[in-house]
Amino acid sequence: METREPREQIEISAVINDHAFNGEVPARMLLSDFIRHEAGLTGTHVGCEQGVCGACTVLLDGEPVRSCLLLAVQADGHIVETVESLAGDERLSAFQQAMKDEHGLQCGFCTPGILMSMAAAERHGYPAQTAEREMLGGHVCRCTGYVGIRAAIRRCWESGPRAERTETR
């Protein structure tokens, strides 16, 4: 296996929210730090740096990953999506709107990670129950008690384009 010095700079190319990034990053830099402090996308939050809390979740080639458990160099050649990509200029996404309407966020720190996991759940066509139990189950929220987030999932999945894919509950 190839070894690198921690301070060594390594060239990477990645696409972040439709913007191409070509440049050098330190070999040891976490993807989360790269997204926040190099790409300037501070919507991705770091809550534990141990992969437990889920606040730093982003999509890598469409799959939810903990950006605190990846190195920036591992994004080389991949597409990264962060919370900043979800809303249109005017309108929130359907799930973002449901989170607002159902009071699914309080301090807002864990919220971006949950939004990214739910974006993946929607694209994969997972039923509401999977979104609620398995995807939300991978996130820690210290404020809301999850009830509003689950209500947002149900509201979003039971109305709009995902409704036909939702199993009978």
Added chain:
Amino acid sequence: MTATEQASMIGVRLPRVQDDRMLRGHGYYVDDIDEAGVLHAAIIRSPVAAGRLAAFDADAAREAPGVALVLGPDDIEPLVDAVPSSWLLMGQQITDWQIVSRTVRYVGQPLGVVVATSRAAAEDAAELVGMEFDDQPAVVGVPAAQAPGAPLLYPEVGTNQVGQLHVGSPVEELESVFATAAHVIDLTLTVPRISHSPLEPRGIVAEWLPATRQLTISSSTQVPHLVRQEVAHALRIRVDQVRVAAHDVGGSFGQKTTLFPDEGMICVAARMLGRKVKWIEDRSEALTASYQGRGTLSRSRLALDSHGRFLAIHADLHGDVGAFSSSGTGGTGPFQVAGLMIEGPYRYEKAGATISAWYTNAPPTAAFRGYGMQEGTWIRERLVDQAAHELGLDPVELRRANMITADQLPHVTHTGIPFDNGDYPAALARAAEIGAERCRPSSGRVRRGVGLASMVEITAYAPTFLQEMFQIHWSGWESSTIRVNEDGTVTVFSGVTSVGQGIETALTQVAAERLGVPPEWVSVQLGDTSTATYSNIASQASRALALAGAALWRAADTLRGRMLALAASALDTTPEAVRLSGELFESKEGATVSWREVAHRGWMGWGRDDPDRIRLEETVDFDPPSIAFGYATHGAQVAVDLDTGKVAVEDYWVVHDSGVVVNPLIAEGQIIGGVTMGLGGALHEQSTFDSSGQPTATSYLDYIVPVSEDVPDIVIEHFESPSPHIPGGFKGLGESGTIPPPAAIGNAIAAAVPEIARHLTTTPFHPSRIWTLLDEAGLTG
């Protein structure tokens, strides 16, 4: 007459004003501040719990790449003064805390700081600092602190006891009741230390500009004014040389309520460097070195007569303050409130509490959501349920028979707490009804049970006379400023702060309601000492909406009157003949002038009655004449797996009264979030230490916070008894949900498995604890 034509904004489920930007990823937390020109800090911490730092060698660290500054205790100590505590316990001899000391009293104690060009470089260099310690045996937990011959954290004090206070009926009178009562329930009840664990850890960016001699601080804090006060004191500068701003705060829960020693070091470093220095706490620092909460042990007794009438309650309560008594609302305050509120919603012939606090080799304890009242409720409601169990009585009926009735309010407790209004038995009855509907049978090896817990809580804290009487240096009063700007928009300022609880939205609703304008015209700006009104307690103690809302209510009323008078002047009529309809003031004759035009004329100083008042701005200071009390009964249904010891909360319901609710959407969110935090303490959470004082819950893998599957959908019913003391009738509710869950869940486990009821005395009820109790009772099969 009223100026408003719009529907009332009070009681409206208005979605929150900050949600759009937060959902777009545009929150603005301290680590989101632009990094141009920023230096990064790492804190050097003690790896031992007790002893003395014998050697500190930073030569290698100073030579490391990118390092701008390394400070050790001998560098920092001459530059700083100790920070005074705000509320002392009777007998307390040490009345302040040090930013740095060579005497080590807990693992994680900050001993120095490295500042470098990147966080990684700072952390690398911190690893190069050589330290040697003269270790001493650690005092871990209150019993160890009390033990004869225990090592002393402060040998000069001669004991590990911080102080002691007895409240309520005299000890002799209590003891004489316990000696003669038909029944005495006697339990030793424990609540361990837990971590607030906000998802955003602490963090600070401090910048000293030599040119202006100003220190500008961005901090994840609940209390910008207190941080300003404590930084200025510690660094020996004027308070007006310090500006503290809290932008978005990613949760706090009572933790971020003071300056911390490590934050003080960052300010020292920024001042020495004349640069902007950032420090962001990581999760293991947050779990091990940041302040914790709770940590009480009590021998508690309830005396009853032969008919089940409560005769006396007493808690001999011992709190774990840790290495020092922290300032602000930390230190011994939560233990004192646990004792003061021990009686809850019941009548007794005698009642009291003896409150002691102890130094131990662990991080200091701070305020924690519920502020001692969760601990007091845990003690009382476990005693009450155990009494019902031992006397063969229905726990609901036992509560009802002893509960203070609506017509017995107001009521002053034996500890001197003046309960105001409400109907405690009605909340109990409704919660019992819900429990009866939801009760499900046991099945196979899974036992089920329902438990209730009732409480009364202090909210809207507090009258300044009370603070002065007890020499508690918190600003109990609160103020709000409302301004109609020259373009007609409306800005509200207050000393309370936003920590995710939704206060901006609730204050927006109050301003819109009283001024008679749409909520979209209102912007609420909080958290910056350069614009906020003074408040050194800010958003704590379930007070923000009740007190800042009350001040705003009055200020907006006055400003509405002034806008009407200015409109009348512009329309050449009397204020009584003017009404506001949408964006226009209309006279009876049908003439109109726009809100915006009136605002413009106002700022020009035209057409005013009062020669001395020009600016369209009103500030009201509100000092509540008394405390407002919320109350609730919570119910839990649990399933206990006899084979694994796992407790699942299958159903949870809350019947509560917080006075007039401004925004039920937010209120329910606060209650549910509070219940979840209480549930975490009941089932999972504990900050653990080994016998040498090393923390053993150092990550989220071994400090377990609740996840979605732990929390059922929660049923909430509101009663609404307006506070007689507060304009708008508000009471507070930010802490309410947190208070009863450990007792309600403990009582539900007791109902499910009465064989172990007497031993349900220590939280958390995690599977190994419950399985052990089940095994000892011969129930594990």
